[in-house]
Amino acid sequence: MLPIRRLAAACACTLLLAGASCDEDAPGAAAGGEAVAVPSGxxxxxxxxIMNAPGVEGAAARFRFIVPDLKAGEADxxxxxxxxxxxxxxxxxxRDNVPAPxxxxxxxxxxAVPFGEAAxxxxxxxxxxxxxGDACIWEMF
Structure with missing residues (x-):
């Protein structure tokens, strides 16, 4: 039987991220592997x-992606x-999360770098x- 904390995390992930599997050891985290299209191709x-992680302005939703040939100095x-x-x-x-991030x-x-660890x-x-609304407004980080 799953401990209550893990069961709650599994339920929350199911509701918040329909279709994504969850890592039961990290409440609010969804496992990845999905290729995602971007304008550059x-x-x-x-x-x-990672949902509801503490952020500067309250709860934050963190979407972490892997780009194998990412090069230093290419941020722009x-x-x-x-x-x-x-x-x-x-x-x-x-969009439908309560509370909204x-x-x-x-x-x-x-x-892949474990969340919160220096690398x-x-x-x-x-x-x-x-x-x-339907837009993401860039904020100085």
């Missing part, structure tokens, strides 16, 4: 989704793709957005 794969070249990941991928998946954080990494050898880019 580059290869982007979902790593995981990914701006349009990261905005598209927020507006076209993340925003529809958080006050911030959506999109991160790209060249490898100086990994190339990672992060952008934060405020969900406003």
């Amino acid at each position: 580059r290869a982007v794969t979902l790593l995981d989704v 070249a990914w701006a349009d793709d990261m905005l598209a990941l927020c507006q076209d991928y993340a925003l529809p998946r958080v 006050s911030q959506i954080i999109i991160s790209l990494s060249d490898r 100086p050898e990994a190339v990672q880019f992060f952008e934060a957005y405020a969900p406003k």
Whole structure:
């Protein structure tokens, strides 16, 4: 029998992220592996989704993606793709959450990095957005 905490996390993930499987050891996290289209056509794969993580402005939804050939210094070249990941991928998946996240954080990494752990050898880019209606508004992170 699953402990209550794990059962609650599994139920919450099922309701919040229909169709995504959940890592029962990380409440609010959804397992990834799904290829996600971006305007540039580059290869982007979902790593995981972490809902209701504390953010600067309240609850945040973190969508973490893997880009195997991500290069340091290319952050500006990914701006349009990261905005598209927020507006076209993340925003529809958080629209009905209660409470709604006050911030959506999109991160790209060249490898899987455990959430919250330092990985100086990994190339990672992060952008934060405020969900406003059908748009993601970039926020200085």
